[in-house]
Amino acid sequence: MLADALLLQLGYNATLVAIGATLLGVAAGMTGAFLYLRKRALVSDAISHSTLPGVGLAFIVMVALGGDGRALPGLLLGSALSAWAGLLCLGWLVRRTRLAEDAAIGAVLSVFFGVGIVLLTVIQTMSAGKQAGLENFLLGSTAGMLRTDAIVIAVGGLAILAAIFVLRRPMLEVAFDPEYAAARGVNVDRVDLAMMGLVMAVTVVGLKVVGLILIVALLIIPSVTARFWTERADRVILIGGLVGGLAGYAGAALSAAEPKVPTGPIIVLMAFVLFLLSLMLAPGRGVLAALIRHLRFQQRVHLRQGLLALAQAQPIYEVRTRRLLRRAGLARADGVATEAGRARAARALRDEKRWEIVRTDPAHEAAAEFYDGLTDIDTVLTSDQIAEIDARIGAPKGVPA
Amino acid sequence: MLELATADGRVPADDARKDSPLAVRGLTVSYGEKPAVFSVDMTVPKGSMTAIIGPNGAGKSTMLKAVLGIVKPLSGQVEVFGCPLADQRARIAYVPQRASVDWDFPTRVIDVVLMGLYREVGLLGRLRGAHVDRARSCLDRVGMAAFADRQIGQLSGGQQQRVFLARALAQDADLYLLDEPFAGVDAATEKAIIAVLKSLKSEGKTVVAVHHDLATVRDYFDHVFLINVRRIAEGPVDEAFTAETLQEAYGGRLASTQVDQLSAVLA
Numbered sequence: 188m189l190a191d192a193l194l195l196q197l198g199y200n201a202t203l204v205a206i207g208a209t210l211l212g213v214a215a216g217m218t219g220a221f222l223y224l225r226k227r228a229l230v231s232d233a234i235s236h237s238t239l240p241g242v243g244l245a246f247i248v249m250v251a252l253g254g255d256g257r258a259l260p261g262l263l264l265g266s267a268l269s270a271w272a273g274l275l276c277l278g279w280l281v282r283r284t285r286l287a288e289d290a291a292i293g294a295v296l297s298v299f300f301g302v303g304i305v306l307l308t309v310i311q312t313m314s315a316g317k318q319a320g321l322e323n324f325l326l327g328s329t330a331g332m333l334r335t336d337a338i339v340i341a342v343g344g345l346a347i348l349a350a351i352f353v354l355r356r357p358m359l360e361v362a363f364d365p366e367y368a369a370a371r372g373v374n375v376d377r378v379d380l381a382m383m384g385l386v387m388a389v390t391v392v393g394l395k396v397v398g399l400i401l402i403v404a405l406l407i408i409p410s411v412t413a414r415f416w417t418e419r420a421d422r423v424i425l426i427g428g429l430v431g432g433l434a435g436y437a438g439a440a441l442s443a444a445e446p447k448v449p450t451g452p453i454i455v456l457m458a459f460v461l462f463l464l465s466l467m468l469a470p471g472r473g474v475l476a477a478l479i480r481h482l483r484f485q486q487r488v489h490l491r492q493g494l495l496a497l498a499q500a501q502p503i504y505e506v507r508t509r510r511l512l513r514r515a516g517l518a519r520a521d522g523v524a525t526e527a528g529r530a531r532a533a534r535a536l537r538d539e540k541r542w543e544i545v546r547t548d549p550a551h552e553a554a555a556e557f558y559d560g561l562t563d564i565d566t567v568l569t570s571d572q573i574a575e576i577d578a579r580i581g582a583p584k585g586v587p588a
Numbered sequence: 589m590l591e592l593a594t595a596d597g598r599v600p601a602d603d604a605r606k607d608s609p610l611a612v613r614g615l616t617v618s619y620g621e622k623p624a625v626f627s628v629d630m631t632v633p634k635g636s637m638t639a640i641i642g643p644n645g646a647g648k649s650t651m652l653k654a655v656l657g658i659v660k661p662l663s664g665q666v667e668v669f670g671c672p673l674a675d676q677r678a679r680i681a682y683v684p685q686r687a688s689v690d691w692d693f694p695t696r697v698i699d700v701v702l703m704g705l706y707r708e709v710g711l712l713g714r715l716r717g718a719h720v721d722r723a724r725s726c727l728d729r730v731g732m733a734a735f736a737d738r739q740i741g742q743l744s745g746g747q748q749q750r751v752f753l754a755r756a757l758a759q760d761a762d763l764y765l766l767d768e769p770f771a772g773v774d775a776a777t778e779k780a781i782i783a784v785l786k787s788l789k790s791e792g793k794t795v796v797a798v799h800h801d802l803a804t805v806r807d808y809f810d811h812v813f814l815i816n817v818r819r820i821a822e823g824p825v826d827e828a829f830t831a832e833t834l835q836e837a838y839g840g841r842l843a844s845t846q847v848d849q850l851s852a853v854l855a
Contacts, residue, residue, distance in 0.1 A: 224693070356706045363703070364689045367755075370656040370682035370765075371707055372674070418739045420695045 201443035203337040204329045208396050208439030208454065209432045210344030215393060215402070216409030216431020217351050218385045220424040223410040224362040225382065229292050230277070231406045234383065235390045235399045236296040237273025238266035239303025242324050242394070246310055256319060259336050263391050266324075266399075270387045273299050327398030327451030329442050336395060343392035347385060354381055359420060396439065398451035405431060408458040415469035434458035486511060487561050491535060493517070497524045498532035537580075538564050544576045606670040609634055609763045609794040610655065615664030617647070617654045624650040628664075628819045632796055637789050638811040639799040641829075643838050646816040648798040649685070649767050656682055656765065668763065678707065681756035683766040686748050691741050698723055698736040700751050704758030726757040731780050746777030753781060764788060766797040770804075782808055805829055 222228050245265025246256040254261075273295050280291035307321055320328075351358075360368040361378045369375050386406065393402045413426035438454030445453075470476050493508040494517070503509050503522055512518035517528030524532060541564050545551040557567045565573060605611040610632040617625040625647035632638050640648045653659045655666050657673055668676035681704075701723040702715060709715055727733050730750040735743070743751065749769060756764060764785070770778050785795050785808075799805060805812060805825065812829045814820035814837045821833040 226690075353711055356709075356711065360703055360706055363693050363695065363700070364684065366653070366658050366684045366688050367682060367703070369658040370677075370680070370684075372657075372677040414694065418694050418696070418741075419699065420693065421699075423694055 200332070200334060200337070201440070203334060203341075204332055204396075204443065205436055205439040207337045207340035207344065208329070208435040208450075210341050210348070210435075211389070211393050211396055212405060212409075212431035212433070212435025212438075212454070213428040214344045214347040214351070214431070215389045215397075215405040215435075216413075216427040216429070217424050218347065218382075218389050219406035219408075219431070220410035220413065220427035221351075221355075221358045221362060221382055222386060222406060223414075223427075224359070224420055224423065225379075226362075227288075227382075228407050229289065230383065231386045231390070232403045233273055233277055233292040233296045233299075234270050234386050235402045236303075237270045237299040238390055238394065238399050239269070239300055239324070240306055241265035241267065241269025241272075241303075242321060243303055243306025243310060244269070246319060246321060247306070247313075250313065259333075259339060259395065262321075262324075263339070263394065266394055267387060267391045269299070270390060274383055274387065323398070323449075324394050325398050325400050326449035327394070327396050327401065327454070329396060329439055329450045330446035332395065340392055340396060343388065347388050347392065350381075350385060350388075354378070354385075355424070358382055363420070396435075396450055397454055398449065401451040401455045404455040405434065405458060408455070408462050409434070412458070412462040412465045415465040415472045430458065430461050434461060490515065490517075491561055494528075494532045494535040495539060497528055498536035540580050541573065541576050544579055605631055605667065607634055608632055608667075609669055610765075610796065611667045611670075612651075612655060613665045613667075615651070615654055615666070616662045617650050617659055618662050619650075623662075623817060625654065625661075625815070626817050628815065630813055630819065630822060632794060632813075633811060635789065635792050635794055636811040637785065637795045637797075637809045638813055639797055639805050639809040640813045640815060641799055641802070641805065641837070642815040642820070646837070648815060651815065652682075652765050652767055652796075652798060656680065678759075679762040681759040681761035681764050683752050683756045683764070683769055685767045685771070686745060686752065691743070691748060693740065695740055696736070697727065697732065697738050697740055697743070697751050700740060701726055701754045701758050704755040707759075723754075723758055726754040727751075729757060730754045730784060744774070746773035749773050749777060750780065753784060757784070762793055764793060764795045766795070768798050768800060770799070770801060802834070 219228070219231070222231060242262050242265055245262050248265070249258060249261050250256040277288075277291050277295045280286050280294065281288050284291075286294070310319060310321060357368070357373050357378045358381070360371075360373060361375050365375050368378075389406060390399065390402050393405065397405055409430035410423055410427040412430045413423045416426055417423055434454050434457040437457045438450060441457075442448060442450040442453050465473065467474050468476075489505065489508045489511050492505075493503055493512045496503050496508075497512075497518065503512070503518075509518065509522055512522075512528065513520060516525060517531055518524050542558055545564070545568070546555045546558055551568075551572075554567050554572075568576075608631045610630070612628060612630040615625055615628045615630075616623055624645075628647075628651065630651075640651060642648050650659065654661045654664075655673075657666075666673050669679060698720065702719065704726075705715070705719050705723065709719065724733060724736055727736055730753050732747060732750050732754060735747065735751075740748070740751065753766075753769065756766075766785075769781055769785075773781070785797070788795055797809075799809070806829070810825055811823070812825050813822045814828065814833050816837045816839075820837040821828040821830075
């Protein structure tokens with residue numbers, strides 16, 4: 188069943204839904220990357236929660252006009268209008284009052300969501316409201332999704348991607364250096380507004396699949412995941428899209444196999460799995476890589492300390508140091524240096540003496556900065572500089588060059 | 589003395605203004621209800637290297653930002669090469685203060701310089717090899733060619749400043765506006781930057797920089813503009829950069845050691 192789901196063997200509708208969810212995921216991951224680079228990730232939370240009153244009002248209006256309150260285009264239009272209202276409130280609060288953006292986000296998010304929940308409760312009491320299933324917009328559900336719904340979502344995702352392609356340079360410029368962008372004639376406020384418009388579009392398109400509570404996760408987790416793998420903004424955006432797409436696809440496919448579980452949480456959990464893997468395994472920024480780097484560093488310290496102890500014929504008490512020396516073939520099990528060990532030890536000691544000169548001589552101030560007890564001096568100084576220092580120490584005794 | 593924008597005799601003749609790469613008239617900028625720049629006139633001569641000088645909070649940076657439309661002035665006009673700013677943006681390159689961006693932003697040195705070419709490439713145009721070559725040659729000009737593929741987070745303060753200058757150079761502009769380009773940079777970088785600015789001048793371009801180090805004004809610049817919310821003095825260094833004008837601009841805020849240094853410089 189699971190394999191069937193992932194390979195899209197569950198029928199035409201499920202396949203269509205999976206395609207829509209994939210496009211939505213790519214769009215969300217990429218849009219979220221710009222938001223993350225602009226350091227305004229939390230604004231998406233305010234926008235998504237602001238959609239709820241619009242859903243409720245749109246339903247009531249459509250029923251009042253004698254239509255089907257559940258028509259998706261109408262509900263999406265309502266949610267977009269109310270998200271826009273939330274965005275305007277947020278902008279007004281930040282510009283006209285002394286509230287910081289985080290506080291304004293909290294205020295807008297909770298008030299709009301509260302109003303939305305009240306509206307949903309009112310709808311429950313209406314005769315047409317019993318079967319409305321509007322609560323599915325909270326956590327998302329693909330069960331019983333119509334073919335046209337899936338097409339709306341897929342087309343919406345594609346439209347968002349096209350808009351991102353056109354706006355990618357101004358958005359990137361504004362995210363990195365808004366002042367410079369403004370000096371070049373970019374209307375920063377308008378670019379920010381366009382970015383928010385994209386977030387709103389992702390939220391609205393994603394309402395049915397992911398739901399408004401968790402769409403923020405599909406916006407943010409992919410770019411945060413991508414950041415583990417790259418140091419370049421354009422790749423954060425591309426990898427973010429890839430992660431979002433994978434999460435959307437796997438989530439929708441699994442949800443088709445298990446229709447009782449809401450789709451949103453499954454998609455978000457898929458994204459989280461990718462995040463967790465990246466956190467652990469990414470080279471450079473991942474936890475495992477950092478651990479390995481630290482262990483290697485520790486080994487270098489132990490080896491160096493051991494060699495210096497050997498060179499000065501001091502006993503080595505640290506078990507780990509002895510084991511490392513033995514494994515490197517520098518000492519025997521009883522801690523006595525081998526031939527190779529004696530040579531390396533003498534060289535380490537000589538380096539240490541050279542460093543001593545370098546660190547006390549003001550002429551070598553710049554080089555002295557590199558001293559950490561581990562760095563070989565010939566990676567810092569040229570051979571003629573070293574020769575000059577050796578002349579001061581006196582000829583090295585019994586050290587192979 | 590209250591300076592009126594329309595005061596005759598003080599405002600340079602109209603054709604001098606028309607010829608100027610940057611002419612400002614009656615500029616007032618206010619954050620909240622306290623004017624940061626009040627009714628200021630400025631005429632930058634073509635091909636000059638002009639220093640904008642004044643104490644902290646005198647409105648130096650604000651001046652530049654208002655000229656570029658980054659902050660909205662309350663009143664006043666800005667003309668660039670005798671035209672409204674909007675028509676001439678392509679001819680202006682701006683080097684903001686280093687601290688104005690987050691240097692942990694995930695990007696490489698070359699990508700920052702390429703941002704200087706975004707306007708030219710357009711929304712849908714492709715960045716081609718020729719663009720990258722141009723960006724590299726700009727990095728070369730500030731001595732940073734070897735750092736092109738480096739992460740910007742790994743740069744020192746001076747290197748960051750050079751990258752910003754390279755981004756401005758990539759625009760191939762006629763007027764360069766720099767905000768404190770020498771603040772917190774090492775001596776080698778200061779030398780490299782001034783060499784580039786002087787070569788720009790020799791190509792006939794105009795350079796305007798907010799500058800804080802009074803001791804180097806004479807060596808680096810040929811024109812000064814002294815400001816402390818209001819315009820204090822403006823003109824060739826020999827005429828406008830004097831003990832009297834500095835006293836007027838800085839008032840009691842010039843530390844006695846600075847005064848000593850200056851009298852040495854001015855002597």
